[in-house]
Amino acid sequence: MVLPQRVHYQQPSILRPQRTDVLAVSPWLAPIVWEGIFEPEIIDNMYKYLNLTIATTVFAVGKYTRFLRDFLETAEQHYMVGFKVHYYIFTDQPKQVPEVALAPGRELSVILVPKFNRWQEISLRRMEIIQTTIEERIHKEADYIYCLDVDMKFHNRWGPEVLGSLVAAIHPWFYYRNRVNFTYERRPESKAYIPMDQGDFYYMAAVFGGRIENVHKLTKTCRENLEADKSIDLEAVWQEESHFNRYLLYRKPTKLLSPEYMWDDLKNSQPPEIKIIRFAAILKNKAEVRENV
Numbered sequence: 001m002v003l004p005q006r007v008h009y010q011q012p013s014i015l016r017p018q019r020t021d022v023l024a025v026s027p028w029l030a031p032i033v034w035e036g037i038f039e040p041e042i043i044d045n046m047y048k049y050l051n052l053t054i055a056t057t058v059f060a061v062g063k064y065t066r067f068l069r070d071f072l073e074t075a076e077q078h079y080m081v082g083f084k085v086h087y088y089i090f091t092d093q094p095k096q097v098p099e100v101a102l103a104p105g106r107e108l109s110v111i112l113v114p115k116f117n118r119w120q121e122i123s124l125r126r127m128e129i130i131q132t133t134i135e136e137r138i139h140k141e142a143d144y145i146y147c148l149d150v151d152m153k154f155h156n157r158w159g160p161e162v163l164g165s166l167v168a169a170i171h172p173w174f175y176y177r178n179r180v181n182f183t184y185e186r187r188p189e190s191k192a193y194i195p196m197d198q199g200d201f202y203y204m205a206a207v208f209g210g211r212i213e214n215v216h217k218l219t220k221t222c223r224e225n226l227e228a229d230k231s232i233d234l235e236a237v238w239q240e241e242s243h244f245n246r247y248l249l250y251r252k253p254t255k256l257l258s259p260e261y262m263w264d265d266l267k268n269s270q271p272p273e274i275k276i277i278r279f280a281a282i283l284k285n286k287a288e289v290r291e292n293v
């Protein structure tokens with residue numbers, strides 16, 4: 001067995017926290033990953049010798065296939081560099097999946113999925129499709145799974161510091177807001193219901209991941225709750241994202257990603273707490289790319 005290399009780095013100091021401007025640990029003791037609080041070399045060295053495979057699911061249905069090339073090309077530059085990554089591209093048009101050169105140890109599978117008529121349905125059905133694909137194959141093929149939106153580009157390191165049992169990203173438009181302003185589902189009839197006086201953070205469903213069995217449980221529960229709502233003709237305000245937030249209120253994530261890991265190009269300035277943008281939603285013309293608006 002190859003042992004981890006010795007890495008030289010500054011000794012951590014209890015009396016000198018690296019960041020004092022942001023919360024770096026949640027009240028249930030989950031770390032919140034920010035630039036400055038971790039040493040990339042230590043993290044890489046910890047995980048490098050474990051021979052991990054990281055499943056990465058990406059949906060590109062209808063006009064969203066146009067985002068695949070930039071997504072994959074930038075992922076090859078910044079996403080889990082040096083690690084084994086297995087991309088699972090779910091699409092209704094396999095011929096539109098671009099040829100992108102992958103680094104050694106990385107592979108890509110294309111999985112055919114139906115195109116639903118409404119963009120909301122395309123987005124929310126991801127829970128069911130991820131659940132069943134974990135059961136069919138991913139559980140045998142990977143150690144961790146990360147589920148990402150495709151209308152995105154990587155700009156900087158998005159590395160193994162994100163690995164954890166159950167991992168969620170804090171939404172870039174809500175991290176500075178009070179919970180009463182979070183766009184949780186507020187109708188008590190919905191399985192996604194969250195009362196006004198509850199909620200920790202507003203999580204963005206464009207990024208989540210963790211150990212396969214935990215992500216399986218999350219996607220299965222969200223799928224069941226989406227179906228229960230549908231049976232009474234109800235669609236939560238932000239579809240699967242509403243159910244995702246409800247799930248994480250009661251089953252707390254074990255690691256949180258700061259908005260560095262899920263930014264949005266629509267923001268026209270970079271606030272001082274955001275030292276680096278790692279992954280960001282690109283500007284898209286929703287009226288043009290979506291099935292119905």
Ligand SMILES: CC(=O)N[C@H]1[C@@H](OP(=O)(O)OP(=O)(O)OC[C@H]2O[C@@H](n3ccc(=O)[nH]c3=O)[C@H](O)[C@@H]2O)O[C@H](CO)[C@H](O)[C@@H]1O
Binds near residue numbers: 281
């Ligand atoms: C800023 C904002 O409004 N964000 C919400 C919006 O995210 P987004 O505007 O990020 O949603 P989106 O249009 O990116 O759809 C989510 C993902 O579904 C896939 N996809 C979607 C449509 C399609 O025709 N083809 C396709 O492949 C694709 O992987 C895409 O990245 O909607 C989501 C709900 O579902 C969440 O509630 C987000 O919070």
Ligand SMILES: [Mn+2]
Binds near residue numbers: 149150206281
């Ligand atoms: Mn998106």
